[in-house]
Amino acid sequence: MNKNEIFKKSTTHLIKQGKQALDGKCMYRSRQGLQCAIGCLIRDEDYDPMMEGREVSWLKRHDLLPDYLNVDLVFLSDLQDLHDEHFKNGINSRFLDQMKNIADTWEIPTKYRPKQIK
Numbered sequence: 001m002n003k004n005e006i007f008k009k010s011t012t013h014l015i016k017q018g019k020q021a022l023d024g025k026c027m028y029r030s031r032q033g034l035q036c037a038i039g040c041l042i043r044d045e046d047y048d049p050m051m052e053g054r055e056v057s058w059l060k061r062h063d064l065l066p067d068y069l070n071v072d073l074v075f076l077s078d079l080q081d082l083h084d085e086h087f088k089n090g091i092n093s094r095f096l097d098q099m100k101n102i103a104d105t106w107e108i109p110t111k112y113r114p115k116q117i118k
Helices: 003-017 056-061 073-086 093-105
Strands: none
Touching: 003 073, 003 093, 056 073, 073 093
């Protein structure tokens, strides 16, 4: 996947899900079946419980980040932060503003942006 496809899939997922993936802390996949901005990108066969509690950069350093997510780690970290830090109260103006900031920073074309931030 390229960064545009990743952005679209991740942000669309978060908006549809409407809340954080938590089990006391942010999770790639929670026991309730929720997924974070990066967790929703990881195929079932590539998921490893060792990922939990780790930043995406740690996954890369330890060869747990799937090859199909081989894009700029800062970009992936921005999406992880969107979920972990800006999604605590669900979909609100702070969350949408940060999502738009990420889209603008990474020059995500309009067609890959959710309608809420076009």
